[in-house]
Amino acid sequence: MTYNFMQPYTFANGLTLKNRVVMSPTTTMSSFYNGRVTNDEIAFYGARSGGLGLIIGEVANVIASGKGFEGELSIADDSDIAGLSELAHAMKRNGTKAILQIFHAGRKSNDSILRGEQPVSASAIAAAYPADSQEPRALTAAEIDEIIVAFGAATRRAIAAGFDGVELHGANTYLLQQFFSPNSNRRTDKWGGDREARMGFAKAVIASAHAAIIENADRPFLLGYRFSPEEIETPGIRLADSLAFVDMLAETTVDYVHVSMGSAHRTSLNDKMDHEPILTKVVQQLAGRKPLIGVGSVETPADADAVLAMGTDLVAMGREMIREPEWVEKVAAGDEANIRYQLAPSEMSALKIPRAMQDYLKGAFYSVMHFTDDPATVEDYQNQAAPMEGFEKKL
Template identity: 35%
Template sequence: MSLLTSPINIGQLELSNRLAMPPMATAKSNENGEVTQELCDYYAEKSAGGYIGLIISEHSYINPEGKASKGQLSIAKDSDIEGLEKLTATIHQNHTITFAQINHAGGLAKEEITGHQPLSASSIEMPKGARSKVEPTEMTQEDIKKVITDFAAAALRAKKAGFDGVEIHAAHGYLLTQFYSPLTNKRTDQFSGSSIEGRIRLHLEIIQAIREAVGKDYPIAIRLGASDHRPGGTTIADSVIAAQEFEKAGVYLLDISGGFSFYTHPDLKEQGYFSDLTEAIKQNVTIPVLLTGGIVDAEVAEKLLREEKADMIGVGRAILKDSAWAKQAIRTLGNQEN
């Protein structure tokens, strides 16, 4: 049997197969970040036929100061729940599991969009290529407490809206990357940038707060920027430790991507270019590990699973380009079994 087409569990939740559509921003929300019919139509098209085992929705901002861009989806207020219910119903009617990705942009937020001065782990300019040259304000203890509270409130909204799970965005240079990376975390308090324990403390406190809000069995995933691919940045060794701690804290799925290398690898271009990260992490945890990164061929996805590089495969741009990609992939692998 094909591994890609075989079921897998995330906690107590069973997925029909191991193919995931990772979060991809659409900018189809209205000016208040609310769900539109255009957004629902987009997800209806992507989930049609139920060929994708898991759809992780585009990143949603947890509070106004954490908004990353115009047209970004909001999960920052209780009134967002009604629209999000329509979104989950759209995906569920196609018999597809869906998680909500929740995020705070931190130092990558823009004041002209949020109306707020960008906040980050430290008052230090983002690394080159990070889409921002504004020096953010270092977060106070009160700022950090608010972010933890807002992540938990957003996760509870996701559950109330019918999402089957929630994913914490801790990749692609956003706030939790800024705490995790030694390049941007120069703090000397309990969130200290000088130790892996300090750099993941905010992640762990957010996971704990979310777990308390949503209950013990609701699936929590985390998208981890597992390497900055830059001198002095986050390394695979760091991320193996982080992944183990996240599993202990109650995370059910590890979705691996880049940190300040964002969603590309500066040195590798072949399909599955983050597989060195996922393989190392998979060898050290028992929960599923999701690999994305330039995968466009079903046969390559199958090969990566068989080589135990990961437990699940995320296909983004190929599905964005061709909504029938998953249908064709599943059928191709099914025909090979006959």
């Protein structure tokens, strides 16, 4: 059978993907204590490259204060480049393109992870989830400028390491989202205020990363932006806010927009009377001005083509790429009957899933990984947020 997702795609800057299937950022929690790349990470991505058009690698912090969890990648120092080069090389087997996601966790961290330092954010407001979140320290104007510069420096390092792009992680309640959110940003200086003013930090980070690309890239190099469409806190980001944010992104130098949701068919978490999929709203708002990556509970070839049919340009899979490293290859070979849709716990090491990630999958993600030993009904994220989105499991 011929699928639309097997068609190539060329970005405006000239970079071409051999197909439209993307591996979405997948946290392995397997870096060394100092954020350096491990052989486990290289093996994990190497096993999944080759068939995919694009891999978006797991998030890396751009500055020490931005670390959000143990086992997290670092791109905060030039000494990180050597290991990241090996990671990029593993991702780019057989023509697969490789992007690295970069971020600052902001208040989604704690003083244990930061080795005694208090987490920072736009304002001194603790996150609602989890309930034991620590109150962050409000960033000074000088520190904000330092972080903006750090995003540009991280982009330069990603270029030197051989990646084909970076994705700014403005989703899942991390710092970029914290500056846009009326919940976490109560500032009265130029970085806070009304909705337009709260976009200022994201605009500055985009400009910093773009400047690094112009100055350092000797090849087509992508700049992407990922966002979460809603928050459930009050006050918090609502769909109208995110659609305005998307409108802003469409006028910037980003090369694509990427939505973070547990289901590509999710409707509003806050307005239960709104039955139009959020992804459809984003497609309409972008109006073809930027390519869009759709994601969320995509498993089968039919699922993937259905997301493209909603108007997206690319389709991303995360959990399915963990279960089935050769998903694209099996589709291309007409061997769909052998695509793995369930995951046996005993197979995880053979699938090059790092030990730390195995524990994570058997914990927070157990009910959505389709484990063969799970007797319960698999959860559906169409009407709720996924664990990685920064909210409690049940809303």
